[in-house]
Amino acid sequence: MVQLKKEFCDNSVIIENKPVRLFNPTPTALPMAKATKKNYKGNIVIVDDNPNNLRLLASLLNKSGYKVRPVSTGKLALSTTKLNPPDLILLDINMPEMDGYEVCQALKNDVLTSDIPVIFISALNESFSRIKGFEVGGVDYITKPFEFQEVLVRVSTHIQLYQFQRKLQEVNSLQSQELIEKNQQLQEKNYELENLNQILNTKIAELQHAQLQLVQAEKMSVLGQLVAGIAHEINNPLGFLQGNLEHGQEYLNSLKEHFSLYKNELKNPSSEISAHAEDIEIDYLLEDFPKLFKSLNRGVDRLQQISESLRIFSRKDSTAKIPFDIHQGINSTLIILKHRLKDRGDSPEIQVIQEYGNIPEVKCFPGQLNQVFMNILANAIDALEETESQEQKQIAIATEIVENLEMEAEKAVQIRIRDNGAGIPDDIQKSVFEFLFTTKEVGKGTGLGLALSKQIIEEKHGGKISFRSEIGEGTEFIISLPLTVEERELQPQTENRSIS
Numbered sequence: 001m002v003q004l005k006k007e008f009c010d011n012s013v014i015i016e017n018k019p020v021r022l023f024n025p026t027p028t029a030l031p032m033a034k035a036t037k038k039n040y041k042g043n044i045v046i047v048d049d050n051p052n053n054l055r056l057l058a059s060l061l062n063k064s065g066y067k068v069r070p071v072s073t074g075k076l077a078l079s080t081t082k083l084n085p086p087d088l089i090l091l092d093i094n095m096p097e098m099d100g101y102e103v104c105q106a107l108k109n110d111v112l113t114s115d116i117p118v119i120f121i122s123a124l125n126e127s128f129s130r131i132k133g134f135e136v137g138g139v140d141y142i143t144k145p146f147e148f149q150e151v152l153v154r155v156s157t158h159i160q161l162y163q164f165q166r167k168l169q170e171v172n173s174l175q176s177q178e179l180i181e182k183n184q185q186l187q188e189k190n191y192e193l194e195n196l197n198q199i200l201n202t203k204i205a206e207l208q209h210a211q212l213q214l215v216q217a218e219k220m221s222v223l224g225q226l227v228a229g230i231a232h233e234i235n236n237p238l239g240f241l242q243g244n245l246e247h248g249q250e251y252l253n254s255l256k257e258h259f260s261l262y263k264n265e266l267k268n269p270s271s272e273i274s275a276h277a278e279d280i281e282i283d284y285l286l287e288d289f290p291k292l293f294k295s296l297n298r299g300v301d302r303l304q305q306i307s308e309s310l311r312i313f314s315r316k317d318s319t320a321k322i323p324f325d326i327h328q329g330i331n332s333t334l335i336i337l338k339h340r341l342k343d344r345g346d347s348p349e350i351q352v353i354q355e356y357g358n359i360p361e362v363k364c365f366p367g368q369l370n371q372v373f374m375n376i377l378a379n380a381i382d383a384l385e386e387t388e389s390q391e392q393k394q395i396a397i398a399t400e401i402v403e404n405l406e407m408e409a410e411k412a413v414q415i416r417i418r419d420n421g422a423g424i425p426d427d428i429q430k431s432v433f434e435f436l437f438t439t440k441e442v443g444k445g446t447g448l449g450l451a452l453s454k455q456i457i458e459e460k461h462g463g464k465i466s467f468r469s470e471i472g473e474g475t476e477f478i479i480s481l482p483l484t485v486e487e488r489e490l491q492p493q494t495e496n497r498s499i500s
């Protein structure tokens, strides 16, 4: 080793197979040119404690087009490479203070210099020295004395590799920067889309809401006008009937009295009068007369009740809530639905059970509440018409005051409408209040009834509407309307009343 080093220190290197004296380091045989801007091939730091070696290598490389910085100690090498990182470092191993391995390790430990390729140039030729050189991060190992052409080839290869690597890194970092930017743009677009989606969803919900209100207003006005019109039309003839019935009864009573006077005075009527009396069954006629009038009066009363119910059902809501007898609302709705409750041949009679509790009048929009009763009762009738069960079909309506657990008011009026129809299947239970959800055939259901009812109860009245249902058992809708303190203090105004 010492010998080799010595050999090198003998100031001779081999250039193109010829030993060249170091103190005459201009190898005339080599076509060399000083590194100029034009032929600049790279920037090299040469580290060697031997000034002769340093000078020779520096001059050779410089003439081959490299910019060279010769340094004589490891410490100087570290500071100069950090300050201005070269493209390659040619590093001697045997140096005082800090040997080449340590310098290489220090270079590799610093992010600023870790990528710079290091070629060891050493007289140490044992394989463990080479291996150690590679272990500490060297990319190549040249033994002294060296062939300068070989040094040139290795230097140029590693510099090109390093420059190529750096370009690749630059491209990579440029691409990843672009990717990051694109990703950021995508995220922003995504965020914008999400926002738009949210706005769209809100708008759709608002639209559906508005649509429901329109439908409700439309339904109310069409149905209300129709029913109010019928009620009005019935009222006039009803008035004639009622007034004339009273007079008719009076007239007939008078005629009856007058007839009995005749009968008393005319003891032996002619055969013609007797035959006519027999023909018209005068005794039965006189006896049946009052009954006939009673029945006529009952009919008129019933008509009056219907007309009143129509009026209650079709009442136009004002902008403010007004106290309303809930039972009256339910009863008037039942009267309007009466034709669907009767035995109609193909569908048997539906029995209505009214379990009305003592509840006060509730401040509400009566027309809208009636519409809710109508929707729920009509659904119950639909469900009962569809059921195959042989059981007596029933709708039970119960009302009572309950402790209010879910709403702000402490108490609420609860209205429960239960049918023993087919029930609502589990998989559609979550959808029944949805806008346009229906299981009924086209023309029979629009899927608005319950959506409207929910809006009326929960948004317009601050109440709650829910249901429980079991297949084969039936369905119960539960409506709760909060009671104000004044309402709670009101005496219950309604009593049980059943429709006939």
Ligand SMILES: Nc1ncnc2c1ncn2[C@@H]1O[C@H](COP(=O)(O)OP(=O)(O)OP(=O)(O)O)[C@@H](O)[C@H]1O
Pocket (backbone or CB within 6 Å): 375, 379, 380, 383, 419, 421, 422, 423, 424, 432, 433, 437, 438, 439, 440, 444, 445, 446, 447, 448, 449, 450, 451, 475
């Ligand atoms: N009492 C009930 N028993 C069984 N199913 C019911 C009952 N009430 C509601 N449903 C189910 O809920 C669905 C939605 O009811 P909703 O009243 O909103 O619409 P609809 O009755 O189908 O149509 P419409 O707009 O004419 O009322 C019904 O189609 C039906 O499937």
Ligand SMILES: [Mg+2]
Pocket (backbone or CB within 6 Å): 375, 378, 379, 445, 449, 450
């Ligand atoms: Mg319905």
